[in-house]
Amino acid sequence: MPFILDYKRADRVPTVQVQEALTRKGYTPGPTDGRFGVQTMRAVVAFQTANGADPTGVVDEALFAQIVAVAPPPAATKPKPTKSTKSTPKAATEKTATKSGSTSGGSTATKGTKQ
Secondary structure, eight states: OOOEEOSSOOOHHHHHHHHHHHHHTTOOOOSOSSOOOHHHHHHHHHHHHHTTSOOOOOEEHHHHHHHHOOOOOHHHHSOOOOHHHHHHHHHHHHHHHHHHHHHHHHHHHHHHHHO
């Protein structure tokens, strides 16, 4: 018997795995309750559409493997920082120092000019 999860029949454990994986990947399958309901089916259809598969809403063995496959960690996919990224913290620090130095004096002067 082939492995299939769909709206009419689904095993609880693999359905939970699909729901958790879809949630991690940014889809909204509804509550992680092991029930293959309408929200889970819609999330499966969205996943299938985004990945170029026929949007049937049915999870077979191949689709199950694709959905629950673990993506590489985000650190591996981040682009290397550029010079402007490295200078941002320094610029932010200088701005903070300038702000804190002029906050009390600048506030008084500003209040004095407005009044």
